[in-house]
Amino acid sequence: MRVAVLSLIEAAGPDPGALRGYLPIGGRSILRHQIGFALSLGCKRIVVMAEGISGELVALQHVVERGGAQFHVVATARALVPLLQPEDDVFVLGDGLLAMPDALRDLLEAGPVLLTLPVETALPLGFERIDINSAFAFAMRFPGRVAAALADLPPEWNAQSALLRLAIQARISQRGVPAALLDDGRWAIVRNEEDAHRAERRWLRLHTDVAGAGARAPGGAMAIAIVRRFGPAMLHAGTRPALVGLAAGLVGLLGGGMGWLGNFATGFVLLGIAWLIERVASLLGQVERDSLLASGLARRSVAAFHGLIDVGFVVVATWRSELPNGPGLAWGLSAFAPLLLVLAARLVPLALPGNRWAHFLQDRLLMGLFLALASVFLPFDAMVGLCVIAMIALCLFLLQTGADIGATRDPAKPPPNPQLTSRQ
Structure with a gap:
């Protein structure tokens, strides 16, 4: 069993009542981050060394039990002995350790190991x-039999320090943590509130370092900037991604309503803003999933919401069209060009996946602003057709x-049409 x-x-x-494990990062305690990582490893028993039970520990117990694991709180190193069987695979994370899950997993999954750092950097x-x-990097993995000697130690010994000494005596192999993890904030000890604020900004920046051309489009870049600037405040206030997504839906409905009332430019802008709000919600959800604070399943409603935004653009553009309607004219003529516009905006990025400018067409904030300007200052139907x-x-x-x-194509890959681009 993994423990x-x-x-x-x-x-x-200085306040003895404030504990490192309770310091919040992204609206969740450091201990909650560590529990999420332990559950992702498949640990079936999670033991917390604490001097007493608190309301937050009870809440964390419910999280662990929903994850299919047992939860124990013990106060002394000796009380830990019955919970660690010789055949168990034991993972130990230090008090206040905040590490990016992928980096921590790569270092621990190789087998029994004691992670270290250079003394001059770590102390x-x-x-x-x-x-x-060497200094202890606050993470290690060893067989459960190593912990049997805890029963022979004085009860006042710190459990983590005791396990560290026993792992060293058992000659558990040591492995250095790359210094780059410390430099960019992927591995840190959070000791107080000041450390927590600093680590939180780095943590959010690392999780929103989104690759791809779509992230460089104005709307995508704005969504990232909003999450980095206001994300901590929203998460600390308990604003979950689903609530932000609900706000996006309400703004989208308001945009459709404004278009129905004849305020077409406002309707286009609100539809673009609804898309932007949804991107913020998706980023917040991705941050929680990457940090193992929420389910690994992406919200299935995202693709449907983007489709509804496109439908909203087509409908409002149809209402805005100045093409005549009447007997003898094709039904839906005024919706034809807006529908082609949305379909082309979806098709071109698929046809040119490595082209940065093509991915700008996925930016619905840009589309909303363009349609709003065209609606006010330009011949609307002609501009849609020309686009x-x-x-x-x-x-x-x-x-x-x-x-x-x-293009952002990998130079090691051949061009898409080698027969047309060959110089032979």
Whole structure:
């Protein structure tokens, strides 16, 4: 059985009532982050070293039990002995350790290991010295039989320090944590509220370092900036991604209502803003999933919501159209060009996946602003038709010539049309 041993002992600063494990990162305690990681490893028993039961520990017990694991709170190292069987696979995370789950998993999954850091770098950051050259990186993995000697130690010994000494005596192999993890904030000890605020900003930045051309489009970049600036406040206030997504839906309905009332430009802008709010909600949800604070399943409603936004653009553009309607004219004529516009905006990024400019067409905030301006200052139907022609013509040109305007293609890969781009 895999067992996780966590700690809730060390004080967070001069106040003995404030504990490191309770310091919040992204609206959740550090101990909650560690529990999420332990559950992701498949740990079936999670033991927290703490001096007493609190309301938050009871809430965390419910989280653990929903994850299919047992939850125990013990106060002394000796009380830990009956919970660690010789055949168990034991994971120990130190008090206040905040590490990116992927980095921590890569270092621990290889087998029994005691993770270390260089003394000169680690000691000023709060890590514990092991020997003249190494410091304990606050994470280790060892067989359960190593912990049997806890029964022979004095009861006042700190459990984490005792397990560390026993692992060293058992000659558990040591492995260094790359210094780059410390430099960019993927591995840190959070000792007080000041450390927590600093670590939280780095944590959110790392989780929103979204790759891909879509993230460089104005709307995507704005969503990332909003999450980095206001995400901590929203998460600390208990604003979950689903609530932000609900707000996006309400703004989208308001945009449709404004279009129905004849305020077309406002309707287009509100639809674009609804898309932006939904991107913020998706980013917050992705942050929680990557941090193992929520289910690994992405919200299935995202694709449906984007489809509804596109439907909203088509409907409002149809209402805005100045094409005549009446007997003898094709039904739905005024919706034809807006429908082609939305379909082309979806098709071109699929046809040109490595082209940065093509992914700008996925930015519905830009589309909403463009349609709003066209609705007020330009011949609306003509501009929509010209945009459709321009998108399809540019897509055909790039596909046929293999041109790399704005492309982010890997240079090691062959061009999309080698027979047209060969120099032989």
